[in-house]
Amino acid sequence: MNRIAKTLLVLLAAGWLQPLAAADDRLTLTGSSTVAPLALEIGKRFERENPGVRVDVQTGGSSRGINDARLGLADIGLVSRALNAEEKDLTAYTIALDGIGIILHRDNPVRQLSVEQIVDIYTGKTRNWRELGGPDKPITAVNKAEGRSTLELFLHYFALKNSQIRAQVVIGDNQQGIKTVAGNPGAIGYVSIGSAEFEQKRGVPIRLIPMDGVEASVAAVRDGSYPLSRPLNLVVKGKPPALGERFIGFARSAAVNDLVEAQFFVPLEP
Amino acid sequence: MQAKSRAGLAPTASPGLVQRFLKRDSDRRLGALLAGLAAACATLLLLVLAFLLVESLPVLAHWRAFFSSEGWYPLENRFDLMPMLWASLAAATGALLLAAPLGLASAIFVVFYAPAPLARFYRLVLNLLAGIPSVVFGLWGLTVLVPLIARWQPPGASLLAAVLILALMILPTVAVTAIAALRAVPRAVLSGAVALGIGARGRILGVALPAARGGITGGFLLAAARALGETMAVLMVAGNVVQNPSGLFEPVRVLTANIALEMAYATGTHRSGLFASGLVLTLLVLLLAWLGTRVMRGHRHG
Numbered sequence: 098m099n100r101i102a103k104t105l106l107v108l109l110a111a112g113w114l115q116p117l118a119a120a121d122d123r124l125t126l127t128g129s130s131t132v133a134p135l136a137l138e139i140g141k142r143f144e145r146e147n148p149g150v151r152v153d154v155q156t157g158g159s160s161r162g163i164n165d166a167r168l169g170l171a172d173i174g175l176v177s178r179a180l181n182a183e184e185k186d187l188t189a190y191t192i193a194l195d196g197i198g199i200i201l202h203r204d205n206p207v208r209q210l211s212v213e214q215i216v217d218i219y220t221g222k223t224r225n226w227r228e229l230g231g232p233d234k235p236i237t238a239v240n241k242a243e244g245r246s247t248l249e250l251f252l253h254y255f256a257l258k259n260s261q262i263r264a265q266v267v268i269g270d271n272q273q274g275i276k277t278v279a280g281n282p283g284a285i286g287y288v289s290i291g292s293a294e295f296e297q298k299r300g301v302p303i304r305l306i307p308m309d310g311v312e313a314s315v316a317a318v319r320d321g322s323y324p325l326s327r328p329l330n331l332v333v334k335g336k337p338p339a340l341g342e343r344f345i346g347f348a349r350s351a352a353v354n355d356l357v358e359a360q361f362f363v364p365l366e367p
Numbered sequence: 368m369q370a371k372s373r374a375g376l377a378p379t380a381s382p383g384l385v386q387r388f389l390k391r392d393s394d395r396r397l398g399a400l401l402a403g404l405a406a407a408c409a410t411l412l413l414l415v416l417a418f419l420l421v422e423s424l425p426v427l428a429h430w431r432a433f434f435s436s437e438g439w440y441p442l443e444n445r446f447d448l449m450p451m452l453w454a455s456l457a458a459a460t461g462a463l464l465l466a467a468p469l470g471l472a473s474a475i476f477v478v479f480y481a482p483a484p485l486a487r488f489y490r491l492v493l494n495l496l497a498g499i500p501s502v503v504f505g506l507w508g509l510t511v512l513v514p515l516i517a518r519w520q521p522p523g524a525s526l527l528a529a530v531l532i533l534a535l536m537i538l539p540t541v542a543v544t545a546i547a548a549l550r551a552v553p554r555a556v557l558s559g560a561v562a563l564g565i566g567a568r569g570r571i572l573g574v575a576l577p578a579a580r581g582g583i584t585g586g587f588l589l590a591a592a593r594a595l596g597e598t599m600a601v602l603m604v605a606g607n608v609v610q611n612p613s614g615l616f617e618p619v620r621v622l623t624a625n626i627a628l629e630m631a632y633a634t635g636t637h638r639s640g641l642f643a644s645g646l647v648l649t650l651l652v653l654l655l656a657w658l659g660t661r662v663m664r665g666h667r668h669g
Binding site: 130156234235237242243244260264265266268273281282283 | 441443445510513514522523524607608620627628629637
């Protein structure tokens, strides 16, 4: 009896019984367009390591992720924020952290900016660095294109609408933002903290400035002290099915750190 | 030369011969194959247009929003496309204004003045220039040109930067097509001018240029279409702020950059709005192509 159980276990581990054991070998994930590209990449790797399994990812915003997970329309919801008090019926598993840093040109003598000052710069009320104790130089505010997750987080944190922002340059990806700020001593921009820190260390002439007195760094995002950040969550209602549980475990493991970093997010553990 | 080669294709030239050739079995099969391939190409183009139409349908119902002057904030349901249309036209026109005289001058130099080895070298350089991927121009613009303008007139990323980059990119197109058009001017016409005692200046400006007008204008339109369709290089240097182009140093966003910037993360009506940008751009380029064929039709040389 014991031996049979052992053999079965070995077979299971070897994946022989998998097609039989997994009555449902499909996993549906829906929700935040920020988490979806990462979930898609993790899903692809998960599929490769578990032949026969299909991971379906659809976008539709964090609210859809919450809704679908609650109603059972999806196995796992994708939510790019912490759950609030009304969502305690769901369980959130953080797979990565998203943090953005405000960057200035290295030659800019301004060392920090308050939330109000940043809002004034981005709404066009402050137009010259002189008003902030810097040199007499016009400010070039660099904003992100609509639909980008960094823009969404930025707007949410500073309680702005995109139509209120008066930018001088609108950019697509982080690299373009870093190059734009590096090439213009009067520029201010915001990009994913991981890529900004990397480029700053490489000697690109940009400087990350602290937010609310907290140094902007990947480490500060990871320990939760940096304010301009958010968790990227997989949410489920009750106990997930076995396959879902395995996927969550895989998505939280160090085996996907490279995928997390490729999307400019911060992995849970270094 | 030209007259002879054209006669071979003209149906009036030798109907009996053409008919006999077509009767042959293998030729008939080849004809059917070529007809099929040509039909497939045409169908593909129509399908692309249909696809653009279908995808932009949800926004096309509110087409008035395209002219609303409310700005482009698709997530707030504001879809004003006009500033980007003007920006596209301004950037392409500016680039053509710079590239046309330069390209034409180099073409005249190569065809009429340059010694043969220099002309060969120059044509090689032009072809090389035409082959440089646009993203390389963009990278150079972003890291060299934009900071240069920013030192003078911040923010640097501006209509001017877009115009300069585009001019550099379409210059070879203008020059190469103009060279081809000028070289296609029949020798007899030029010899006639010499025989009449017309000097070099008159021969070039009064005889060769008018004779090659069709090909040269066609090249201009081709270059304009390329400037309108260019994406990466403009996206990197133009600043991409949605506003009517009001000055050379103001940042602008062109239609192509709008699609490239936002498509990756767009859903729902936002996505349809981007397809509508593509539709407007396609119609604009089709209009240019139609103008191009009209201009070319009137002029035989080149």
